[in-house]
Amino acid sequence: MIFADEIYDKVLYDGNTHTSVASLADDVLFVTFNGLSKNYRTCGYRAGWLVISGEKRHAKDYIEGLNMLASMRLCANVPGQLAIQTALGGYQSIDDLVAPTGRLCKQRDLAYKMLSEIPGVSCVKPKAGLYLFPRLDPKIYPIEDDQQFILDLLLEERVLLVQGTGFNWHAPDHFRVVFLPNVDDLTEAMTRIARFLENYRKQHSTISLVSNTSSKELAHKDKKQNVQA
Amino acid sequence: MLEKSVDYHGFQMLARFNCMATQGKIAHFANTFILRVTMQPLSKSSKLNNVCYDIRGPVLARAKEMEEEGQRIIKLNIGNPAPFGFEAPEEILQDVIRNMDGASGYTDSKGLFAARKAIMHYTQQKNIRGVGIDDIIIGNGVSELIVMSMQALLNNGDQVLVPMPDYPLWTAAVTLAGGTARHYLCDEQSGWMPDLKDIENKITANTRGIVLINPNNPTGALYPPEILQGIIEIARHHGW
Ligand SMILES: Cc1ncc(COP(=O)(O)O)c(C=O)c1O
Numbered sequence: 001m002i003f004a005d006e007i008y009d010k011v012l013y014d015g016n017t018h019t020s021v022a023s024l025a026d027d028v029l030f031v032t033f034n035g036l037s038k039n040y041r042t043c044g045y046r047a048g049w050l051v052i053s054g055e056k057r058h059a060k061d062y063i064e065g066l067n068m069l070a071s072m073r074l075c076a077n078v079p080g081q082l083a084i085q086t087a088l089g090g091y092q093s094i095d096d097l098v099a100p101t102g103r104l105c106k107q108r109d110l111a112y113k114m115l116s117e118i119p120g121v122s123c124v125k126p127k128a129g130l131y132l133f134p135r136l137d138p139k140i141y142p143i144e145d146d147q148q149f150i151l152d153l154l155l156e157e158r159v160l161l162v163q164g165t166g167f168n169w170h171a172p173d174h175f176r177v178v179f180l181p182n183v184d185d186l187t188e189a190m191t192r193i194a195r196f197l198e199n200y201r202k203q204h205s206t207i208s209l210v211s212n213t214s215s216k217e218l219a220h221k222d223k224k225q226n227v228q229a
Numbered sequence: 230m231l232e233k234s235v236d237y238h239g240f241q242m243l244a245r246f247n248c249m250a251t252q253g254k255i256a257h258f259a260n261t262f263i264l265r266v267t268m269q270p271l272s273k274s275s276k277l278n279n280v281c282y283d284i285r286g287p288v289l290a291r292a293k294e295m296e297e298e299g300q301r302i303i304k305l306n307i308g309n310p311a312p313f314g315f316e317a318p319e320e321i322l323q324d325v326i327r328n329m330d331g332a333s334g335y336t337d338s339k340g341l342f343a344a345r346k347a348i349m350h351y352t353q354q355k356n357i358r359g360v361g362i363d364d365i366i367i368g369n370g371v372s373e374l375i376v377m378s379m380q381a382l383l384n385n386g387d388q389v390l391v392p393m394p395d396y397p398l399w400t401a402a403v404t405l406a407g408g409t410a411r412h413y414l415c416d417e418q419s420g421w422m423p424d425l426k427d428i429e430n431k432i433t434a435n436t437r438g439i440v441l442i443n444p445n446n447p448t449g450a451l452y453p454p455e456i457l458q459g460i461i462e463i464a465r466h467h468g469w
Contacts, residue, residue, distance in 0.1 A: 126449020
């Protein structure tokens with residue numbers, strides 16, 4: 001069976017559209033997850049849902065298990081449920097935020113640009129969602145423990161991020177950035193991250209490597225952007 | 230931590246003794262016994278041994294300490310729009326307020342009819358066919374439902390294919406339910422698309438299903454229909 005977590009299905013940039021995997025077949029069992037937290041900026045309402053679709057005949061017992069667990073917790077928070085009908089049917093204000101002139105899109109563009117300008121940092125431009133997941137070239141940033149790295153960033157620059165291994169990534173060479181702050185705060189945060197990484201390069205004497213690899217790094221980035229387009 | 234657990238254990242004992250005491254039996258005994266008893270360390274369930282959720286992990290704990298010391302920290306660690314000036318749409322807020330009067334009872338365990346009807350219509354907009362009111366369960370956020378969907382499915386030793394990188398609640402929920410998350414690669418070189426070959430390689434006789442996070446947290450990827458078809462083909466082929 002396929003579990004599809006589609007909680008960001010309206011947070012789409014550059015005119016992209018979202019396809020629900022469950023819309024593409026009727027002979028496989030799907031459980032699709034969605035909710036109000038991100039599309040309607042109401043994380044605190046705790047309103048989400050799952051939808052069972054596709055081939056269900058062989059899954060009666062599993063579905064009964066789901067229903068049992070739902071019954072055991074009686075019901076979901078009712079004030080949160082009250083928001084669902086209006087949210088889904090009403091004006092979709094998320095569309096304004098993700099439009100090229102919208103706040104979320106502008107912040108994504110800024111964070112992407114500023115991160116990509118840091119030597120040894122490369123990043124796939126997000127098509128959707130609220131996050132960037134940049135890569136730190138291990139030749140320039142020989143990080144062994146990325147939680148320590150993120151802690152050092154916090155202590156030195158007072159910016160809090162989450163390390164890549166926190167997302168079960170297998171190597172200590174990524175981190176996640178949330179691009180929710182307004183343009184001014186985001187600029188400040190990116191400046192601090194850039195300064196921290198500059199100090200890191202100085203301490204690890206990898207500055208010279210940067211100039212050696214910068215052209216290669218750029219070629220690498222170009223390749224990725226082609227894949228993106 | 231230890232101190233708190235002991236306190237809690239002590240509190241439970243005290244509650245039990247109080248109960249006996251009100252029955253007029255051992256009030257004096259209870260008071261003196263509480264002082265002498267040595268408490269066993271209270272450890273968390275071994276079910277939590279390999280469960281990990283670092284988004285709210287030890288570095289956040291340090292950040293909180295720094296804030297308490299008066300430092301201002303820019304927190305780019307969690308996808309919570311409200312503190313950054315993103316307000317809930319006014320119409321939603323108004324309707325919740327207007328209907329609050331009726332919100333003091335439990336609803337059907339799957340949720341309010343009107344809300345589920347709206348969700349049903351949304352599935353129709355997304356071209357998901359054949360969804361009825363009973364196929365929808367409303368939860369306290371997706372988080373609760375992720376945990377529930379894994380608890381309902383997995384026996385010890387079952388495996389679920391989970392993306393790498395992932396939103397870590399998925400891996401945690403699989404682990405908590407007694408299963409093992411097999412992480413399949415999303416490939417940065419191809420814009421973080423799921424690597425279908427790697428998915429195939431990680432399938433075993435114990436695989437029960439696959440998790441897709443689309444659009445993706447943390448990568449920002451959006452999967453085109455071809456990739457989704459490829460995953461459906463794999464699920465179909467293996468009969469899950
Ligand atoms: C991919 C993904 N799934 C689920 C959730 C949890 O959402 P909810 O607020 O509905 O519990 C999040 C929140 O960050 C998420 O990023």
